[in-house]
Amino acid sequence: MEDDTVKGFLLEKGTPGFTAEKMENKMALRAVHNALINLDECRMKEEDRLQNANSFRDTARVLRMTRVGGAWIAVGCGMGAYEHALAYAQQREQFGRPIGGFQLIQDLLVQMLGNVTASQCMVLRLSQMQDAGEMKAEHASLAKAFVTTKTRETVAHARELLGGNGVLIDYNVGRFFADAEAIHSYEGTRQVNSLIVGRAITSFGAFL
Ligand SMILES: Cc1cc2nc3c(=O)[nH]c(=O)nc-3n(C[C@H](O)[C@H](O)[C@H](O)COP(=O)(O)OP(=O)(O)OC[C@H]3O[C@@H](n4cnc5c(N)ncnc54)[C@H](O)[C@@H]3O)c2cc1C
Numbered sequence: 001m002e003d004d005t006v007k008g009f010l011l012e013k014g015t016p017g018f019t020a021e022k023m024e025n026k027m028a029l030r031a032v033h034n035a036l037i038n039l040d041e042c043r044m045k046e047e048d049r050l051q052n053a054n055s056f057r058d059t060a061r062v063l064r065m066t067r068v069g070g071a072w073i074a075v076g077c078g079m080g081a082y083e084h085a086l087a088y089a090q091q092r093e094q095f096g097r098p099i100g101g102f103q104l105i106q107d108l109l110v111q112m113l114g115n116v117t118a119s120q121c122m123v124l125r126l127s128q129m130q131d132a133g134e135m136k137a138e139h140a141s142l143a144k145a146f147v148t149t150k151t152r153e154t155v156a157h158a159r160e161l162l163g164g165n166g167v168l169i170d171y172n173v174g175r176f177f178a179d180a181e182a183i184h185s186y187e188g189t190r191q192v193n194s195l196i197v198g199r200a201i202t203s204f205g206a207f208l
Contacts, residue, residue, distance in 0.1 A: 008053030009044045017042040028182035060137060063188065067140040068130055070187035071123045071147045077183060078119060078151040081158035081176040082112040088162055088171070099161075108157045115150040123147060138200035141193035148184040155180045 011018060020035040052058065086109055089100035099105045126143045129135040158173040159166035167174055184190060192207075199205045 005054055006056045006059055008050035008058070010048045010050070011039070011042065011044060012048075015042050015044070026182075028178040028180075030178075064135070064137050064140045065130075067144040067187045067193070068123070068126055068135075070183060071119075071126065071140070071144045074144075074148045074151040074180070074183045075116070075119045075123050077176050077180050078112070078116045078147075078154040081151075081155045081173050081180075082109070082116050084172045084176070085109065085112065085158035085161045088165075088173075092162075105161060108161050112154045112157050115154045119147040119150050136200070138197045141188060141196040144187060145190045145193035145197070148180070149190060151180050152184055 013020075017038075017040040019038045019040075021038075023034045023036055026034065086100070089105050089109060090098055092099050100109070122143050126135060126139055129139060155173065155177040159177045162171055162173055165171045166177075169175055188196075195205075195207050199207075
């Protein structure tokens with residue numbers, strides 16, 4: 001059936017024309033295997049078509065939900081970086097005392113805690129709105145864009161706080177630092193989520 005509308009399908013592995021190639025050399029979320037999926041003239045049965053997915057509007061409904069998940073993942077990433085940085089600041093000694101006792105280190109920790117706390121509150125509110133059936137696309141986009149931006153700042157502070165050890169995977173914050181980059185880009189980049197919010201608040205769409 002061809003009607004020029006977006007559709008969704010369940011595709012069996014092994015369908016002629018389907019290939020999935022593992023993407024190598026990721027610098028972030030290395031534990032997650034991502035595949036480059038190619039669909040070349042795949043033919044599918046009508047019973048494998050998702051009957052309620054009939055437009056990009058239906059696809060956008062899925063994205064709205066997955067953006068909430070992306071925002072929560074960013075919250076967890078920031079929390080992990082903060083907790084590891086705090087523990088490190090309490091045990092790492094320089095100039096005869098734990099670095100956590102230095103004013104500038106405390107400032108980094110406080111900025112991280114502020115980001116994490118604001119992000120937790122924002123995404124909790126988002127989930128409450130979702131549960132109440134009140135969440136719109138722009139709410140999910142605002143939270144996803146804001147929280148991942150704050151998380152990027154948080155993980156950068158954590159990495160900085162660990163000095164040279166911050167680039168070693170063994171100290172964990174390097175992993176959070178790298179993962180924040182992927183989280184920032186998937187489920188809609190900051191720019192694309194900003195465009196969704198921008199359209200909602202101005203009533204002018206800056207993209208198609
Ligand atoms: C770890 C990981 C897992 C992923 N998993 C999946 C998955 O399971 N399924 C899936 O379908 N995709 C997946 N993706 C892909 C992801 O959704 C895309 O990478 C993301 O949406 C950005 O698209 P792009 O890479 O094509 O960037 P592009 O669209 O090429 O954008 C490049 C840059 O240009 C900016 N840009 C683009 N358009 C505009 C505009 N109009 N105005 C201003 N700036 C703009 C973007 O914000 C970005 O900064 C995954 C990505 C990663 C990193």
